[in-house]
Amino acid sequence: MTTSRRKFIKISALGLGGVAATTSALNMFGANSYLDELVKENVAKTFKRTPTYCEVCFWKCAAWTYTDEEGTIKKIIGNDNDPHCYGRLCPRGTGGVGMYADEDRLKTPLIRTTVNGEQTFREASWDEALDLIASKFNSIKEKHGPEAIALLKHGSPGKHFEHLYKSFGSDTIAEPAYAQCRGPRETGFNLTYGSWVGSPEPTDIRDTKCLVLIGSHIGENMHNSQVQEMSDAIDNGATIITVDPRFSTAASKSNHWLAIKPATDIALMLSWMNVIIEEELYDKEYVKKYTTGFESLKNHVQTFTPEWAYGITTIKPAEIRKTAREMAHAAPAVIVHPGRHVTWYGDDTQRARAVAILNGLLGSWGRRGGFYFKESIKVPKYPHPAYPHPKWGWKEIGEKYPLAQMGITTEVVKASIESEGGKYPVKAWMVAGTNITKSIPNKELLEKAIEELEFMVVVDTMPMAVTGYADVVLPECTYLERYDGIRSATNREPSIAVRVPAVEPKWESKPAWWIAKQIGERMGVGDYFNYNDFKEVIEWQLKEMGTSLEELEKIGVKNYPRTSGSLYLKEDENHTFYTPSGKIELFSQELKNLGFDPMPVYNKHPEPPQGYYRLNYGRAPMHTFSRTANNPNLNDLKKENDLWVNPKVARILGLKTGQYVWLKNQDDVTSTFSIKVRVTERVRWDSVYMVHGFGHDNKKLTRAYAKGINDTQLISKVAIDPIMGGTGMRGNFVTILTKNPHKNIEI
Ligand SMILES: Nc1nc2c(c(=O)[nH]1)N[C@H]1C(S)=C(S)[C@@H](COP(=O)(O)OP(=O)(O)OC[C@H]3O[C@@H](n4cnc5c(=O)[nH]c(N)nc54)[C@H](O)[C@@H]3O)O[C@H]1N2
Numbered sequence: 001m002t003t004s005r006r007k008f009i010k011i012s013a014l015g016l017g018g019v020a021a022t023t024s025a026l027n028m029f030g031a032n033s034y035l036d037e038l039v040k041e042n043v044a045k046t047f048k049r050t051p052t053y054c055e056v057c058f059w060k061c062a063a064w065t066y067t068d069e070e071g072t073i074k075k076i077i078g079n080d081n082d083p084h085c086y087g088r089l090c091p092r093g094t095g096g097v098g099m100y101a102d103e104d105r106l107k108t109p110l111i112r113t114t115v116n117g118e119q120t121f122r123e124a125s126w127d128e129a130l131d132l133i134a135s136k137f138n139s140i141k142e143k144h145g146p147e148a149i150a151l152l153k154h155g156s157p158g159k160h161f162e163h164l165y166k167s168f169g170s171d172t173i174a175e176p177a178y179a180q181c182r183g184p185r186e187t188g189f190n191l192t193y194g195s196w197v198g199s200p201e202p203t204d205i206r207d208t209k210c211l212v213l214i215g216s217h218i219g220e221n222m223h224n225s226q227v228q229e230m231s232d233a234i235d236n237g238a239t240i241i242t243v244d245p246r247f248s249t250a251a252s253k254s255n256h257w258l259a260i261k262p263a264t265d266i267a268l269m270l271s272w273m274n275v276i277i278e279e280e281l282y283d284k285e286y287v288k289k290y291t292t293g294f295e296s297l298k299n300h301v302q303t304f305t306p307e308w309a310y311g312i313t314t315i316k317p318a319e320i321r322k323t324a325r326e327m328a329h330a331a332p333a334v335i336v337h338p339g340r341h342v343t344w345y346g347d348d349t350q351r352a353r354a355v356a357i358l359n360g361l362l363g364s365w366g367r368r369g370g371f372y373f374k375e376s377i378k379v380p381k382y383p384h385p386a387y388p389h390p391k392w393g394w395k396e397i398g399e400k401y402p403l404a405q406m407g408i409t410t411e412v413v414k415a416s417i418e419s420e421g422g423k424y425p426v427k428a429w430m431v432a433g434t435n436i437t438k439s440i441p442n443k444e445l446l447e448k449a450i451e452e453l454e455f456m457v458v459v460d461t462m463p464m465a466v467t468g469y470a471d472v473v474l475p476e477c478t479y480l481e482r483y484d485g486i487r488s489a490t491n492r493e494p495s496i497a498v499r500v501p502a503v504e505p506k507w508e509s510k511p512a513w514w515i516a517k518q519i520g521e522r523m524g525v526g527d528y529f530n531y532n533d534f535k536e537v538i539e540w541q542l543k544e545m546g547t548s549l550e551e552l553e554k555i556g557v558k559n560y561p562r563t564s565g566s567l568y569l570k571e572d573e574n575h576t577f578y579t580p581s582g583k584i585e586l587f588s589q590e591l592k593n594l595g596f597d598p599m600p601v602y603n604k605h606p607e608p609p610q611g612y613y614r615l616n617y618g619r620a621p622m623h624t625f626s627r628t629a630n631n632p633n634l635n636d637l638k639k640e641n642d643l644w645v646n647p648k649v650a651r652i653l654g655l656k657t658g659q660y661v662w663l664k665n666q667d668d669v670t671s672t673f674s675i676k677v678r679v680t681e682r683v684r685w686d687s688v689y690m691v692h693g694f695g696h697d698n699k700k701l702t703r704a705y706a707k708g709i710n711d712t713q714l715i716s717k718v719a720i721d722p723i724m725g726g727t728g729m730r731g732n733f734v735t736i737l738t739k740n741p742h743k744n745i746e747i
């Protein structure tokens with residue numbers, strides 16, 4: 001292995017070069033993102049620092065915001081004591097100041113109104129907007145019950161509105177970060193180990209000898225501490241095996257890149273199990289002691305030989321055997337990574353089960369270099385009256401999916417459409433910190449639901465597409481301008497971090513906690529918001545935890561010693577798993593009882609018709625979904641997405657790198673905007689690839705408008721996971737148009 005840590009980390013350092021060169025607030029430090037101690041010291045001497053945790057993605061790295069005497073934010077730097085970032089922010093975190101600085105931000109509350117027969121927004125005072133929301137919510141509550149008011153949320157603001165909702169009696173809550181993201185993996189691992197994977201994943205990458213990434217593109221997917229630990233593992237000689245139809249950044253750092261045919265991963269994993277069992281490479285002692293169903297599994301995978309899998313996956317039998325042996329050789333210090341965004345083809349819980357079972361055979365759960373036993377610390381609940389009990393909520397709405405463990409956004413959408421005939425009619429939405437029109441596919445259904453709603457509120461920082469559908473839009477201030485809940489992190493050791501405002505909120509923007517309290521008071525549930533400032537809540541909680549806000553303002557992050565026992569299983573231990581059998585369930589009786597396959601089975605998925613290519617999508621290291629596309633710092637680094645096209649395809653269609661094309665999918669949905677072609681061997685000939693989050697169609701996003709294509713627009717067909725209701729989004733096929741299909745439309 002020749003790859004050095006520096007080379008790997010360069011993915012982000014490169015990005016930051018761009019930030020430094022163009023953004024005055026950041027260029028003082030030159031092109032180095034990962035600042036050395038000297039620079040940190042100098043900054044500390046010159047500027048005031050305020051603790052925060054980053055909100056540019058869900059990883060929530062703890063950081064310091066440095067401001068000068070005028071209150072200008074100069075720099076955001078990772079907190080050295082934080083296990084999420086080890087003192088280093090990713091390019092997005094460093095560029096987070098752009099979220100604050102963006103002049104396109106929402107500035108005042110807005111209320112939908114009609115002027116000369118045309119619908120538009122007018123600016124409104126907070127009082128007017130909040131009064132309107134409270135009276136609408138109260139009247140819907142009276143007419144249909146509080147349950148009819150749904151919350152779609154993501155990130156920190158969601159927590160405050162969740163409290164508001166529970167206070168007035170609604171548990172109709174869902175987020176795209178479940179059914180469009182990690183849901184299937186949580187259900188798959190829960191069935192197998194009796195435990196969610198959770199965030200951050202308790203993968204012991206630092207000490208691993210073999211890391212297997214199945215479509216998990218760490219490096220482009222900037223899971224900060226995982227990226228850093230993976231660099232260390234590479235330096236320490238760990239074997240990296242990447243299974244991806246695309247030559248990802250992770251693939252480029254791998255010893256083995258298995259360029260799998262899309263949608264066939266379960267076949268590959270079944271054949272790995274076949275080799276591991278046939279060649280008796282599994283951890284016999286561990287399997288005997290901790291698992292149940294081994295004999296059934298052995299019978300099940302008997303025919304799934306590498307030769308069988310070759311015909312399905314296009315991966316050579318010798319390569320399958322070799323990689324299976326390498327994993328077993330490294331075991332138990334091996335991680336078959338659970339991935340995160342796993343809603344691909346509708347059989348995703350079963351694929352997650354296959355990942356979980358492989359780890360079970362290799363004995364990596366609860367072992368050094370495999371998965372550690374995570375721990376967090378409980379933040380005491382600020383006292384408030386008991387919540388009322390809703391008659392129905394997310395669970396009932398999603399009752400078709402027996403193993404859903406959180407709200408299913410798409411079921412909430414359906415429950416909002418009368419003709420879908422649901423028992424649980426939803427009449428109003430609050431959408432907070434989630435850009436659902438870009439994160440939930442099937443636009444037609446979404447628009448139908450919104451059309452039928454009696455009332456819709458959006459709380460965002462930016463005029464994202466979703467705000468265009470609202471009756472009332474509320475401007476939240478950014479994370480740099482507010483107090484927020486204490487971040488209690490789950491890692492090797494527990495830790496907490498605080499978010500303290502570094503600057504005053506710009507314009508009329510306000511924090512979510514304040515908005516929630518104002519609505520709560522106007523709705524008559526003020527008792528649940530028994531504080532004037534959220535600072536009081538944090539102060540009380542920190543005091544209960546034996547510390548103080550004063551202390552946390554000095555240190556930002558407080559680490560606590562473990563109290564739950566060892567990080568790994570001990571030799572003489574007899575660990576009980578939280579499954580019905582108390583063991584790791586290779587065979588799932590629970591699935592069988594519900595009528596599902598008790599062990600994963602490979603089923604063939606539809607393939608692209610002639611002239612069409614599978615639409616594949618992923619992440620770029622300098623952007624988070626759609627939320628950063630307009631961020632002045634990050635937009636500088638990447639303004640638009642491009643379409644990866646295999647040279648073979650480019651030859652047939654006569655495409656050249658740099659040329660703009662449009663896409664049309666199998667349902668005749670045509671992309672509004674065009675995308676720049678990038679001809680590259682790094683993508684298979686049967687797929688095209690783009691980064692998610694571009695192609696914004698709101699002109700108020702002055703930098704991001706009309707730049708690139710919105711992948712979600714082309715995802716009109718989905719495969720629903722029958723076990724937990726996840727939305728499989730990778731079964732859409734596109735054809736490439738070289739001429740503008742919207743000649744009459746100005747774009
Ligand atoms: N086509 C397609 N769909 C996907 C994905 C994909 O790759 N492709 N990925 C899926 C995955 S993995 C996930 S997790 C989901 C994520 O889906 P979303 O949760 O919708 O994620 P974002 O696009 O980041 O939307 C965040 C929204 O919050 C706003 N925002 C940012 N900060 C704040 C704040 O402090 N306060 C408030 N009130 N608002 C804020 C942003 O402006 C933006 O509108 O999408 C899923 N959907």
Ligand SMILES: Nc1nc2c(c(=O)[nH]1)N[C@H]1C(S)=C(S)[C@@H](COP(=O)(O)OP(=O)(O)OC[C@H]3O[C@@H](n4cnc5c(=O)[nH]c(N)nc54)[C@H](O)[C@@H]3O)O[C@H]1N2
Binds near residue numbers: 220244261342344622
């Ligand atoms: N920079 C950055 N980092 C992020 C985010 C972000 O927006 N920006 N979002 C965060 C969030 S919420 C999430 S959930 C994660 C998502 O990160 P991951 O869990 O890593 O995401 P995926 O989108 O599933 O993975 C995309 C990869 O899967 C490959 N792939 C596509 N089809 C197949 C297939 O059939 N088989 C296999 N084996 N591979 C396939 C693609 O080529 C691509 O390389 O990223 C997180 N980190």
Ligand code: SF4
Binds near residue numbers: 054056060088093
């Ligand atoms: S990984 Fe990057 S964007 Fe996400 S919280 Fe950490 S610094 Fe922020």
Ligand SMILES: [Mo]
Binds near residue numbers: 177180181
């Ligand atoms: Mo996600």
